[in-house]
Amino acid sequence: MTDNHWGLFAIVSNDKPNGKPDKIPMDLTTGKSPVAAKSAFTYSLEEAKAKLNGGSTMLGYLPAPDSTYVGADLDKCLENDGATFKDWADDLLGDYDGPDAVTPSGQGVRIMMPRAPGDEDRGSAKERNDVGFFATEARAFTVPLELADKLDELVRDDGLVDRIVARRDAADDEARPGLYTAEQKVAHNGEFDRKWKDHWLNHLSPEDQQAAVTEMLKALPKEFCEEYSQWLEISMALHHLSVLVIWDAETIWDQWSESGAVYRAGFFRIRTGDANYNPAQNRYFWGRLQPNKGVTIFTLLHHAREHGFDIEPWRQKAEVRRRERLAEDLGELLTKTRKKQESGKPEGRIISGPDFLNYDPGALRWVVDECIPPGLTALAGQMKVGKSFLLIQLAEAITTGRDFLDMPTQRGRVLYYAVEDGVNRLRRRVKQMGVRFDPDRLSLVFQGSPTPTDLAKDIARDIEAVGGDVALVIIDTFKLASGTREDSRKNAYEQDVEMLAVFKMLADMSGVAILATFHERKPPPGRQRQTGDHFDAISGSAGILATADGFLRLIRERETTLGRLYIGGRDVREDRTINLDHSREDEGRWSPLSGAMNRSLDMLTRMKAGARKDILETIMLKGPMTRDELRGTLPNHTSENIQRSLHRLLEGGVIVEDEDGNLHLAMGE
Known part of the structure; x- marks a missing residue:
C-alpha cells in the first residue's frame, strides 16, 4: 500500500536569533503554500522527491493516523562539531541503532520509526525541552533526504519513544526561557493572588469588569496592536484574565484581535505546523496560549494606562461594591448580634423623614462612661508606656462591672486580641497585677490575621462564636493583629481610612466597642515624646482619627510613674485629661491621682x-x-x-x- 503522506516544505532564511529557517508547506501542483497544511502532504515519496529543488525545498511528512511512520526530533543535541551528541542526547538515545539525520538548522537530529498502536495518543504538535514526538496530523515535520532513503532500515524503539515523551511532558515543571519553573509558579501565583485579592478590578461586578477591560483595549492605539509581540502579549494577558473571572474573556479578545488575524494565523502555524488556519478555529488557538513569565492582566492595565486609560472612575465603583460586599459578609457572620442590635432600625438606602423621626435608638450605652462608647476607639502611646497594663485593668473592669479609673462601666464580655504580648507575657502580667477577671466573660485570641479585612471577618466570627454578648473588643496592637495593608498604591491617608472603615462598620453593625492600640510617632530629636496636639502623636496618618469615633492617648512622664490619659471623641461631651500614677507598689496598676x-x-x-x-x-x-x-x-x-x-x-x-x-x-x- 502506497504511503501518500509525503510533500515538500519551502525553506526560507530569516534573521531569527536562533538561526532556524522558516519551513512553509508547499503544494506540489501550484508551488504555493496551501490554505490547509494537510493538503500539501498527500503525495508519495517518489512524487515529492521529483519536485525537490535543491536547498530551497525539503521533504516533509505528515504522520496522520493512517500513515506508516511517526517522527521524533532532538533539537540542539549536537556539539559544535555537528557530529557528536551532547550528554543528555546520548543518554536519551540509549541503545537506539536505527538511522537518523541532521535537521535543516544543523542543530538537531530527526528520527523516523514505524507507527505502533497508541502513538496518536502520545504524539503532540509541541516540542518541549528540546524534544518532540510527532504522530498526529497536527504537525508535519521535515525529513532530510538521507533519512528518506533509509526507510527500509527504520527500527521501532519503544524505549526511546518512552524517554522522549517523558522528557517532553516533564518540561512543564522545568525551567525554560520565558516560562515559569514549578517553584517560580508557586511564588508568582502567591504574589499575584495577594495583589489580585484586593485589586479594584477584582471588586467590580462582572458587567463592570467587562466594560473596564473593553475600555482598556480601546485605549490601545492601532499601531500598538499591530505590533506582533505586543498583540501576543495582550492576548496572553486576556487569556490569564479568563481564569480569574466568570465571564467570557475569549469573546472580548476575539473582537479586539480581528485586525490581528494574520498574527493568529502565523502563531497557529508556529504552534501546530498546520497552515489550515480559519477564524472558526480561534478556540483552538486560544486554548494553546501559554502563560509567559510576568504577563498577567496587570500587563494590559499597564499598557492601557500608558495610553490614557483612567482607572479612577473604576476604582471608585470598585470601592463602593467592595464595601457593599463586605457589609453583606459581616452581616451574614453577625446573624445573632446584628438582629439584636438593629431591631426596629429603619432599613434601606433612603430613609423617609417619618421613619427617621419615629426611630428611637435609645440612650447611648457607654462601655466606659464618657470615655469609650460603642464604635471604634483608637488608643495611642509610646512603646513601654504601660498600655498593656491599662488594657488589662480595662478588661477586668468590664468583665466584673467595676469602675475603670473611677469611671463607671457597662458589664459585659471582653474579646481580647493580645497579639503583641502573647499568652506567656500577658499571663505573667495578670498574675503580677493581681487581676480578678470574671473568667466567664473573657475570651482571648493570640494570633493575628493576614489583612485588616480578614481580621474584621475573624472578629465577626468570634463575636458570634462566644455568644454574641460582647461589649468590648481589644486589639493590641492593631498593626500586628491586622497583617498587611491591602492596597499599597494609595496614599497613607486613603489606606488608613480604608483599613479602619471596615472596623467602624463592624462596630456599628454589632453594637460593640472596638478599642485598637497604636504606637506613637518617634519624638523629635532631643525630646522624650511627642508634644503639642494629641492628634499629631499617633503613628500613622490623620486618616486613623478621621475614621475613629474616639481617641485616647496614654502619656507617662520621663523616668517617673506619673502619667496622663487624654480622652476625646465624637460622643465625649468635653475632651479632658486624667492624671494617673503607674505605681510599682501596686504591681503596676494605673490609678487616678488626687489632691495635691x-x-x-x-x-x-x-x-x-x-x-x-x-x-x-x-x-x-x-x-x-x-x-x-x-x-x-x-x-x-x-x-x-x-x-x-x-x-x-x-x-x-x-x-x-x-x-x-x-x-x-x-x-x-
Whole structure:
C-alpha cells in the first residue's frame, strides 16, 4: 500500500536569533503554500522527491493516523562539531541503532520509526525541552533526504519513544526561557493572588469588569496592536484574565484581535505546523496560549494606562461594591448580634423623614462612661508606656462591672486580641497585677490575621462564636493583629481610612466597642515624646482619627510613674485629661491621682522646662526634703537659680516649707 503522506516544505532564511529557517508547506501542483497544511502532504515519496529543488525545498511528512511512520526530533543535541551528541542526547538515545539525520538548522537530529498502536495518543504538535514526538496530523515535520532513503532500515524503539515523551511532558515543571519553573509558579501565583485579592478590578461586578477591560483595549492605539509581540502579549494577558473571572474573556479578545488575524494565523502555524488556519478555529488557538513569565492582566492595565486609560472612575465603583460586599459578609457572620442590635432600625438606602423621626435608638450605652462608647476607639502611646497594663485593668473592669479609673462601666464580655504580648507575657502580667477577671466573660485570641479585612471577618466570627454578648473588643496592637495593608498604591491617608472603615462598620453593625492600640510617632530629636496636639502623636496618618469615633492617648512622664490619659471623641461631651500614677507598689496598676499630686501634675505639664519644673517634679516624686537636699538632687542648676525658682513656687503656694525646713507639696483643698 502506497504511503501518500509525503510533500515538500519551502525553506526560507530569516534573521531569527536562533538561526532556524522558516519551513512553509508547499503544494506540489501550484508551488504555493496551501490554505490547509494537510493538503500539501498527500503525495508519495517518489512524487515529492521529483519536485525537490535543491536547498530551497525539503521533504516533509505528515504522520496522520493512517500513515506508516511517526517522527521524533532532538533539537540542539549536537556539539559544535555537528557530529557528536551532547550528554543528555546520548543518554536519551540509549541503545537506539536505527538511522537518523541532521535537521535543516544543523542543530538537531530527526528520527523516523514505524507507527505502533497508541502513538496518536502520545504524539503532540509541541516540542518541549528540546524534544518532540510527532504522530498526529497536527504537525508535519521535515525529513532530510538521507533519512528518506533509509526507510527500509527504520527500527521501532519503544524505549526511546518512552524517554522522549517523558522528557517532553516533564518540561512543564522545568525551567525554560520565558516560562515559569514549578517553584517560580508557586511564588508568582502567591504574589499575584495577594495583589489580585484586593485589586479594584477584582471588586467590580462582572458587567463592570467587562466594560473596564473593553475600555482598556480601546485605549490601545492601532499601531500598538499591530505590533506582533505586543498583540501576543495582550492576548496572553486576556487569556490569564479568563481564569480569574466568570465571564467570557475569549469573546472580548476575539473582537479586539480581528485586525490581528494574520498574527493568529502565523502563531497557529508556529504552534501546530498546520497552515489550515480559519477564524472558526480561534478556540483552538486560544486554548494553546501559554502563560509567559510576568504577563498577567496587570500587563494590559499597564499598557492601557500608558495610553490614557483612567482607572479612577473604576476604582471608585470598585470601592463602593467592595464595601457593599463586605457589609453583606459581616452581616451574614453577625446573624445573632446584628438582629439584636438593629431591631426596629429603619432599613434601606433612603430613609423617609417619618421613619427617621419615629426611630428611637435609645440612650447611648457607654462601655466606659464618657470615655469609650460603642464604635471604634483608637488608643495611642509610646512603646513601654504601660498600655498593656491599662488594657488589662480595662478588661477586668468590664468583665466584673467595676469602675475603670473611677469611671463607671457597662458589664459585659471582653474579646481580647493580645497579639503583641502573647499568652506567656500577658499571663505573667495578670498574675503580677493581681487581676480578678470574671473568667466567664473573657475570651482571648493570640494570633493575628493576614489583612485588616480578614481580621474584621475573624472578629465577626468570634463575636458570634462566644455568644454574641460582647461589649468590648481589644486589639493590641492593631498593626500586628491586622497583617498587611491591602492596597499599597494609595496614599497613607486613603489606606488608613480604608483599613479602619471596615472596623467602624463592624462596630456599628454589632453594637460593640472596638478599642485598637497604636504606637506613637518617634519624638523629635532631643525630646522624650511627642508634644503639642494629641492628634499629631499617633503613628500613622490623620486618616486613623478621621475614621475613629474616639481617641485616647496614654502619656507617662520621663523616668517617673506619673502619667496622663487624654480622652476625646465624637460622643465625649468635653475632651479632658486624667492624671494617673503607674505605681510599682501596686504591681503596676494605673490609678487616678488626687489632691495635691493631681494639682501639681496639672501644673507640671503646663510648665516650661527649667529649674522651677525640675524642683516641683523632684518634690512630687521623692517627697519632702530640705533646701540642701534639693540642691544636691539638681546638680545641673546653680544655687542662685534654684533659690530664685524655689522662691516663686513658695510665693505662688505651689509648695510649702514647714517649721522643720522640709519642702513639700501644698495640700490645699
